[in-house]
Amino acid sequence: MSLIEANKVNAYYGKNHVLKDIQMEIKAHTVTAFIGPSGCGKSTFLRMLNRMNDYIDTFHMKGEILIEGKDIYKKKVKVEELRQQVGMVFQKPNPFPKSIRENVAWGARINGYRGDLGELVEDALTQAALWAEVKDKLDESGLTLSGGQQQRLCIARAIAIKPEILLMDEPTSALDPLATLRIEELLQDLKEKYTIIIVTHNMQ
Numbered sequence: 001m002s003l004i005e006a007n008k009v010n011a012y013y014g015k016n017h018v019l020k021d022i023q024m025e026i027k028a029h030t031v032t033a034f035i036g037p038s039g040c041g042k043s044t045f046l047r048m049l050n051r052m053n054d055y056i057d058t059f060h061m062k063g064e065i066l067i068e069g070k071d072i073y074k075k076k077v078k079v080e081e082l083r084q085q086v087g088m089v090f091q092k093p094n095p096f097p098k099s100i101r102e103n104v105a106w107g108a109r110i111n112g113y114r115g116d117l118g119e120l121v122e123d124a125l126t127q128a129a130l131w132a133e134v135k136d137k138l139d140e141s142g143l144t145l146s147g148g149q150q151q152r153l154c155i156a157r158a159i160a161i162k163p164e165i166l167l168m169d170e171p172t173s174a175l176d177p178l179a180t181l182r183i184e185e186l187l188q189d190l191k192e193k194y195t196i197i198i199v200t201h202n203m204q
Helices: 042-048 079-085 100-110 117-127 147-159 177-190
Strands: 004-013 016-026 031-035 059-067 086-089 165-169 195-200
Touching: 004 042, 016 042, 031 042, 042 165, 042 195, 079 086, 086 147, 100 117, 100 147, 117 147, 147 165, 147 177, 177 195
Parallel strands: 031 195, 086 165, 165 195
Antiparallel strands: 004 016, 004 059
């Protein structure tokens, strides 16, 4: 059974019909890339998978999006719980103006995590291939890191809430080629634990 299914999904901003009859299945522990020209609806569909478009007044949709067989647009769905299951990394690195440690621990803490936060932070930073670079400066601001490191910090922050699915909206578009390569290599490792869906212009 597929982890995610889209059945005749249509999306609208007001009267503008931006996605038409999308039919798709995504299996667990894969990397799926949405590739296409600007404005074709890639990010709109990606953000439908954790209901980020709910914040846009003119947005509405028809059809079904199922995660583990459950329609995530049913009224009884708790969106906060959905977003714990489906994490998101945005186009530009957006660390909080807090320490590296707090950036990673913040989401888990507000969600009531009761385990060892120190272990959680180390594990998430290790998975994001950042631990070796920051382990001696966890109390420094996340904003002091390079762009590529900041994006890996944002990946660690998303991982720390233990999602099943990781959405990435052009996560390397603001990065240099070397930092981009680090993120691309990282995705191959992360798919062992997560299902990754990425919007990209980069055919490579």
